[in-house]
Amino acid sequence: MKDLAARAKAPCRVALLGCGAVSELYHAPALQHLEAEGTAQLAAVFDPDAGRAAKICAQFPNAVACPDESFLQKMPLDLAIVASPVSAHEAHALRALEAGVAVLCEKPLAATTEAGNRMIAAALKHQRILAVGLLRRFYSNVQFTRQIIQNKTLGPVVSFSIQEGGPFNWPARSDFFFRKSTAGGGVLLDLGVHVLDLIVNWFGEPEQLDYADDAMGGLEANCRMELSYPAGFTGTIQLSRDWNTPNLYVIEFERGTLKLRAGDAEKVELRLHNSSFSLNGPLQGRADLHSPEGFMSSAASFPQAFLAQLRDLIFALRTGGRPTVPAEEGIRSLRMIEQCYQKRALLEMPWLTPEERKSSQVLAGGAR
Amino acid sequence: MKWAVLGASGFVGSRFVEKMHLTGEASVRPIVRGFASLARLARFELDWRVTDLTDVPKLTQALQGCDVLLHSIVGDESVILGSIPPVYEAAQRAGIRRIVYLSSSSVHGLAPHPSTTEETPLHDRQPFTYNNAKVRAEKLWAKMRRTGKVELVGLRPSIVFGPRSRWVSDLASEALAGTAYLLRGGHGICNTIYIDNLLQAILLAAHAPKIDGRYFLVRDQEKVAWKDFYEPILEACGAQLRDVHPVEAPQFRRSSKDRLHRLRANPLLRIIKPLAPRAAIRMGKAALEALPTPPTPSPWASAEKPRPRVTAEMAALQLCDWQMPCTEAEKCLGYKPQTTFAEGMDRSIGWLKFAGYPVK
Numbered sequence: 188m189k190d191l192a193a194r195a196k197a198p199c200r201v202a203l204l205g206c207g208a209v210s211e212l213y214h215a216p217a218l219q220h221l222e223a224e225g226t227a228q229l230a231a232v233f234d235p236d237a238g239r240a241a242k243i244c245a246q247f248p249n250a251v252a253c254p255d256e257s258f259l260q261k262m263p264l265d266l267a268i269v270a271s272p273v274s275a276h277e278a279h280a281l282r283a284l285e286a287g288v289a290v291l292c293e294k295p296l297a298a299t300t301e302a303g304n305r306m307i308a309a310a311l312k313h314q315r316i317l318a319v320g321l322l323r324r325f326y327s328n329v330q331f332t333r334q335i336i337q338n339k340t341l342g343p344v345v346s347f348s349i350q351e352g353g354p355f356n357w358p359a360r361s362d363f364f365f366r367k368s369t370a371g372g373g374v375l376l377d378l379g380v381h382v383l384d385l386i387v388n389w390f391g392e393p394e395q396l397d398y399a400d401d402a403m404g405g406l407e408a409n410c411r412m413e414l415s416y417p418a419g420f421t422g423t424i425q426l427s428r429d430w431n432t433p434n435l436y437v438i439e440f441e442r443g444t445l446k447l448r449a450g451d452a453e454k455v456e457l458r459l460h461n462s463s464f465s466l467n468g469p470l471q472g473r474a475d476l477h478s479p480e481g482f483m484s485s486a487a488s489f490p491q492a493f494l495a496q497l498r499d500l501i502f503a504l505r506t507g508g509r510p511t512v513p514a515e516e517g518i519r520s521l522r523m524i525e526q527c528y529q530k531r532a533l534l535e536m537p538w539l540t541p542e543e544r545k546s547s548q549v550l551a552g553g554a555r
Numbered sequence: 556m557k558w559a560v561l562g563a564s565g566f567v568g569s570r571f572v573e574k575m576h577l578t579g580e581a582s583v584r585p586i587v588r589g590f591a592s593l594a595r596l597a598r599f600e601l602d603w604r605v606t607d608l609t610d611v612p613k614l615t616q617a618l619q620g621c622d623v624l625l626h627s628i629v630g631d632e633s634v635i636l637g638s639i640p641p642v643y644e645a646a647q648r649a650g651i652r653r654i655v656y657l658s659s660s661s662v663h664g665l666a667p668h669p670s671t672t673e674e675t676p677l678h679d680r681q682p683f684t685y686n687n688a689k690v691r692a693e694k695l696w697a698k699m700r701r702t703g704k705v706e707l708v709g710l711r712p713s714i715v716f717g718p719r720s721r722w723v724s725d726l727a728s729e730a731l732a733g734t735a736y737l738l739r740g741g742h743g744i745c746n747t748i749y750i751d752n753l754l755q756a757i758l759l760a761a762h763a764p765k766i767d768g769r770y771f772l773v774r775d776q777e778k779v780a781w782k783d784f785y786e787p788i789l790e791a792c793g794a795q796l797r798d799v800h801p802v803e804a805p806q807f808r809r810s811s812k813d814r815l816h817r818l819r820a821n822p823l824l825r826i827i828k829p830l831a832p833r834a835a836i837r838m839g840k841a842a843l844e845a846l847p848t849p850p851t852p853s854p855w856a857s858a859e860k861p862r863p864r865v866t867a868e869m870a871a872l873q874l875c876d877w878q879m880p881c882t883e884a885e886k887c888l889g890y891k892p893q894t895t896f897a898e899g900m901d902r903s904i905g906w907l908k909f910a911g912y913p914v915k
Binding site for chain 1: 603713724751819902908
């Protein structure tokens with residue numbers, strides 16, 4: 188951190204757009220930490236609900252609550268964190284970029300890839316950084332897994348299986364997560380965007396993808412995916428915000444098995460096929476601090492990942508480098524999500540009566 | 556007929572909403588206490604409401620336009636009892652005709668005396684907090700009804716199983732972990748009711764005439780022993796009845812520490828605690844800290860195989876010798892279970908697969 192602090196001539200002036208749960212629980216505490224060490228300073232806060240904005244402002248001596256987004260053009264700012272509902276991501280990000288302010292946009296980058304592409308085009312046009320908040324990339328076990336896959340340490344990948352999710356417990360402040368018009372998608376878009384980002388980062392794009400979910404006129408609470416890859420391996424993904432899954436990632440390699448627990452940032456379980464023992468514990472060390480890609484920090488927890496994400500971005504701003512997760516990366520998982528929704532079939536729900544199944548097919552509309 | 560469903564995100568409430576919405580048998584308005592509870596319901600496009608159940612004006616607004624209210628809220632005693640007066644008041648203001656309240660056969664105890672019927676007197680000195688809360692809830696509803704206009708009908712199911720039932724998921728988890736257990740060879744009576752049969756009883760309870768103020772025991776048609784309930788789930792999990800740990804009913808004695816913690820949680824003590832001198836509170840805390848903690852395992856102990864964790868609730872349930880009657884429900888509601896136990900179990904196992912349990 189000394190190196191970063193030395194490079195920083197002045198604290199990075201940050202604006203926060205959207206004061207929902209993610210801002211209150213994660214961005215604000217991370218910014219407080221960076222403000223205390225002199226790396227960043229929260230200068231402006233905006234939320235259509237003035238009470239929420241005031242609540243966050245009260246924690247920062249230099250922050251002002253702004254009644255609308257016009258402050259982006261008027262105040263000297265380095266970075267805007269867009270943590271508004273996904274339906275507002277594009278408008279907020281474009282406004283900041285047009286004002287010459289770099290953007291960290293919460294996931295998913297946008298409601299559609301078209302919107303995401305327009306945001307990327309604006310970032311290019313105005314020569315400003317546009318990063319996306321896919322913060323699991325900063326988990327040390329995620330970085331370790333990528334190294335194992337890329338270096339073929341355990342041989343080539345044979346298959347993978349991912350089960351993640353449980354009853355929805357995010358402290359939502361409104362029903363925007365559950366309305367088609369505001370959320371744009373259910374568990375696939377909300378949780379899946381993290382999972383698909385990881386598998387794209389680890390395995391690349393699949394050549395074949397089958398998808399089914401349980402949306403019957405609304406938003407899916409459960410979904411399942413089957414994927415196959417050009418290298419010949421296959422994978423399955425099950426996501427839920429309805430029922431507890433094992434929350435387990437299992438990657439089978441030719442010479443061993445790697446397991447990660449969803450929600451854990453630093454532990455792995457490693458079993459070699461020629462051994463009856465396995466290793467299960469936290470990783471030590473971290474990825475190179477100054478990789479060619481920029482400031483690549485490894486985080487050991489979810490809150491640490493928020494800090495790592497902001498530090499990475501501030502480092503990129505100071506050095507003119509590239510953030511670890513630029514918006515182009517966010518588009519890759521978003522594209523996969525759109526493919527899933529295009530191909531969607533209705534999940535088999537064996538407890539439904541024949542009459543209910545018939546009706547569920549009708550309500551599911553275009554689902555096969 | 557339009558139903559307001561309180562507790563719509565729970566096991567019974569969410570299946571009620573799902574079935575009514577898919578079959579069109581009734582129009583439903585789910586009412587939940589927090590936004591996060593909408594996740595499962597949001598699979599459908601529904602006219603839901605999110606409100607604090609103790610906020611009578613908001614709840615009244617949420618109930619406007621509904622004819623019947625299903626009260627299937629789960630929670631601790633404070634939630635169960637605390638919801639009743641404001642819900643009744645709001646239902647009355649909103650012009651609800653009848654409340655169908657989901658009580659429990661546990662008001663009669665978990666292993667009720669043979670010959671128990673709806674007429675058997677209830678008491679709230681049972682060893683289980685939940686049972687006592689349900690008894691007090693029935694008394695509180697009756698009190699509200701005496702001075703109010705909204706009709707009230709209650710149902711007393713026992714082991715409600717089906718998709719998303721904890722009876723099914725817990726047993727599957729235990730079977731997979733090798734910790735499933737049965738008392739007395741599983742010969743005790745398991746008073747099952749498949750969720751769809753309960754929904755049928757709920758619908759009938761909303762329509763049947765001359766049943767205001769009454770409670771009905773409801774169950775499946777078949778006589779089911781605990782081993783009958785276990786067997787299909789065990790098999791789906793790759794186990795068999797002979798793999799299940801045979802256990803005796805243990806003596807459940809609360810430790811001194813547990814008793815003190817329960818005392819601290821007592822609502823009356825919470826009220827008088829601020830009045831107590833600080834020194835007394837400090838002494839109480841110190842006494843609690845000084846109580847012995849369970850011994851740490853010996854470093855010489857061998858690694859143990861998975862062992863069942865017998866709960867007092869399950870031990871009592873498996874000692875049940877009485878199949879609850881449902882003759883009153885048949886007579887007054889016209890209740891006749893439509894789904895057989897076997898079919899209900901097949902659908903439950905189908906749900907386990909859906910939910911990602913590694914079942915056959």
